Amino acid sequence: MKSIQFFALTVLAGLAIAAPMRYARARNAASLQRAAAKPCGTVTVAAASDLTYAMNEIAGNFEKATGCTVRLSMGSSGNFLTQIENGAPFDVFFSADVAYPKKLEAEGLAAPGSTYVYAIGKIVLWTRNDSRVDVGKGFSALRDPAVRKIAIANPAHAPYGRAAEEALRHSGVYEALKGRLVLGENISQAAEFVESGNADAGILALSLVVSPAMKDKGRAWNIPENLYAPIEQGAVAVRAAANPQGARQFLDYIKLDATVALLERYGFALAGKKLARGKP
Amino acid sequence: MNWQAIALSLQLAVCVAGILLAVGLPIAYWVTFSQWRWKFLVEAIVALPLVLPPTVLGYYILVGLGPRHFAGRVWQSWFGHTLPFTFGGLLVASVLYSLPFAVQPISAGFEAVDRRLIEASWTLGASRLATFFRVLLPLSSAGAVTGIVLSFAHTIGEFGVVLMVGGNIPGVTRTVSIDIYDQAQAANYDVANRTALALLLFSFLVLATIYGTNRRALSLWRRP
Numbered sequence: 081m082k083s084i085q086f087f088a089l090t091v092l093a094g095l096a097i098a099a100p101m102r103y104a105r106a107r108n109a110a111s112l113q114r115a116a117a118k119p120c121g122t123v124t125v126a127a128a129s130d131l132t133y134a135m136n137e138i139a140g141n142f143e144k145a146t147g148c149t150v151r152l153s154m155g156s157s158g159n160f161l162t163q164i165e166n167g168a169p170f171d172v173f174f175s176a177d178v179a180y181p182k183k184l185e186a187e188g189l190a191a192p193g194s195t196y197v198y199a200i201g202k203i204v205l206w207t208r209n210d211s212r213v214d215v216g217k218g219f220s221a222l223r224d225p226a227v228r229k230i231a232i233a234n235p236a237h238a239p240y241g242r243a244a245e246e247a248l249r250h251s252g253v254y255e256a257l258k259g260r261l262v263l264g265e266n267i268s269q270a271a272e273f274v275e276s277g278n279a280d281a282g283i284l285a286l287s288l289v290v291s292p293a294m295k296d297k298g299r300a301w302n303i304p305e306n307l308y309a310p311i312e313q314g315a316v317a318v319r320a321a322a323n324p325q326g327a328r329q330f331l332d333y334i335k336l337d338a339t340v341a342l343l344e345r346y347g348f349a350l351a352g353k354k355l356a357r358g359k360p
Numbered sequence: 361m362n363w364q365a366i367a368l369s370l371q372l373a374v375c376v377a378g379i380l381l382a383v384g385l386p387i388a389y390w391v392t393f394s395q396w397r398w399k400f401l402v403e404a405i406v407a408l409p410l411v412l413p414p415t416v417l418g419y420y421i422l423v424g425l426g427p428r429h430f431a432g433r434v435w436q437s438w439f440g441h442t443l444p445f446t447f448g449g450l451l452v453a454s455v456l457y458s459l460p461f462a463v464q465p466i467s468a469g470f471e472a473v474d475r476r477l478i479e480a481s482w483t484l485g486a487s488r489l490a491t492f493f494r495v496l497l498p499l500s501s502a503g504a505v506t507g508i509v510l511s512f513a514h515t516i517g518e519f520g521v522v523l524m525v526g527g528n529i530p531g532v533t534r535t536v537s538i539d540i541y542d543q544a545q546a547a548n549y550d551v552a553n554r555t556a557l558a559l560l561l562f563s564f565l566v567l568a569t570i571y572g573t574n575r576r577a578l579s580l581w582r583r584p
Binding site: 165 | 423428523529
């Protein structure tokens, strides 16, 4: 017993010593890159998890075009909002909900006037290929008792979750399905729940299900856009950015036609072209 | 404050502590007294959750025991559903995750008992089981209490595994730590703060009570 505790302590002590060293090395590497890269150094980007796949490609293109380095953090918009309000070192923030960048701007934590709606998100009903659920029938397919768990993002703080709940309510099936909902911490986790087969269906971001990682794994039904308020995606330059010039450059890059086309390919509606929205 | 989440966390922690008392005693007994030469392998497995991040356990429960893998399908055919998104799933995950917090103090308590007393009991004709309950356990009760309290407290404070496999269902898998996380994400700092403060005070009270009533108990845990 003593030996195992000694062993555990040794391992822990080793980790405790090694971790800061690794961190220091990483920091060194980053600062070297910053010095070598022209003209804008390292841009640190926080992006909502519906952008997971699109943003990797955009960041890669941006790096090639400018010689800058992009450090990407993917996560839930609500989490990033809280972190930025508390001094997180991000230069640009891509939120799945334009309300968050606007809030940062109102609080004086974002560069004034830098909020930009870069895309409109869409939601789909999705199941795995091996599922018997016929998503083609729309939400009524979910009434089948064989559908035991339906994954959505948490409506309390995730924009895609809010849209999913709204669409279910507008279709009049929310009360019937409420007990079968499981909530992902963000839209990627909701997708993981369905993709791993633990949930039978999910209401996911179109941008995730058209990505190479999920494209061939399941079937999707486009949820009519009149069932939910448009999910306006907003980006903003963080006021306390370590690299304000890089932040501006990256935001400009998002507005280029090529990037807009890429976003469209990943299932986002074009920014600026608001979707026609009728009352259901 | 979300009383439902608090009640759920307490319920989970009580179940975990109960199960770990039942499972932890025989494991600790075996770990302490076995002469098997490969015993250290079992000790390493028991201690694994101290080192592993909760994401590892969460990942294996979600994917390895998911319906796409053999083990998950076997589980499904036995119990009718897979582990994630259920109270049972949280229970399994928490028992595994708190195992060393129960076994190690209990085992340290056993080790501290004078071997001669146990052997005397045997030579006087008491069975191994009777010796266990009437000599060993009473003499090492501090270790058992510590193990149970630590696994209770550790379960109350559990977050990562629950976040990964819980699915955040109110009354089923939305524990108090998840509730605080949700409130913080939704920028409801007041609510988050109240619940967090309540949890902080509760944890302090539990530990203070243990230290106050059972001075030897925690020293067994910290013994090198």
